[in-house]
Amino acid sequence: MQTAFHLAHEVQRLSRASLPSDAAELARYLIGKTVVRKIGRSRMSGRIVETEAYPSGDRSGHAYRGRTVSNQTLFMDKGFAYVYFIYGTSYMLNVTAEEPGVGAGVLLRAIEPLEGINLMERLRKTDELRDLARGPGRLAAALQIDKRLDGVDLCADGLLWLGSAVRETAYIRKTVRVGISHEVGRLLRFFEVGSPFVSAPSTG
DNA sequence: TATGCGATATTCT
DNA sequence: GAATATCGCATAG
Numbered sequence: 067m068q069t070a071f072h073l074a075h076e077v078q079r080l081s082r083a084s085l086p087s088d089a090a091e092l093a094r095y096l097i098g099k100t101v102v103r104k105i106g107r108s109r110m111s112g113r114i115v116e117t118e119a120y121p122s123g124d125r126s127g128h129a130y131r132g133r134t135v136s137n138q139t140l141f142m143d144k145g146f147a148y149v150y151f152i153y154g155t156s157y158m159l160n161v162t163a164e165e166p167g168v169g170a171g172v173l174l175r176a177i178e179p180l181e182g183i184n185l186m187e188r189l190r191k192t193d194e195l196r197d198l199a200r201g202p203g204r205l206a207a208a209l210q211i212d213k214r215l216d217g218v219d220l221c222a223d224g225l226l227w228l229g230s231a232v233r234e235t236a237y238i239r240k241t242v243r244v245g246i247s248h249e250v251g252r253l254l255r256f257f258e259v260g261s262p263f264v265s266a267p268s269t270g
Numbered sequence: 271t272a273t274g275c276g277a278t279a280t281t282c283t
Numbered sequence: 284g285a286a287t288a289t290c291g292c293a294t295a296g
Contacts, residue, residue, distance in 0.1 A: 153287065175288090
């Protein structure tokens with residue numbers, strides 16, 4: 067843990083070219099990578115341990131019925147933030163996938179907090195490390211993600227970006243996705259086996 | 271540990 | 284009106 071914290075300061079931004087275009091491949095690729103969030107002089111970061119892919123044409127994806135005002139950023143080039151609000155309570159942070167004009171993305175479902183844990187605790191109103199960002203709504207709350215970050219380039223220096231892995235990822239497992247009612251059988255949820263920071267069923 | 275339910279905003283029918 | 288890529292609290296076992 068101490069090593070991971072130290073290395074988090076040396077994380078390199080992921081280039082757009084390094085990202086797989088395919089949504090499922092991107093979802094797997096992002097496991098173990100870092101999310102960095104800057105607020106003023108504070109910096110928070112976490113290690114991605116759980117993702118879900120929403121490929122083009124998937125009936126459970128927001129892009130399925132075509133481009134609208136609310137989902138238009140999902141149709142951007144890969145590596146941009148798609149943020150939406152749901153259930154009246156939660157924001158969700160996604161990374162866009164595929165080529166420009168194609169609506170696909172990857173939902174970030176959980177991170178292992180690395181830097182800025184004190185700030186995350188304040189934003190989440192809890193000091194339970196394991197619960198800070200276990201689940202997509204909690205993740206967004208811990209990093210203070212809202213609609214203002216919709217469309218942000220995650221491959222550029224800014225308030226929110228993606229970085230390289232701080233350590234090796236032991237083993238990745240894929241299962242069905244959580245909380246959807248269409249195409250429920252597709253194995254498009256990815257998580258790091260054994261991580262206590264993974265939400266929902268961490269077996270399968 | 272598992273299941274159930276209310277809260278609450280935005281979009282779509 | 285209904286549905287929704289959820290959370291937190293309650294209750295039961």
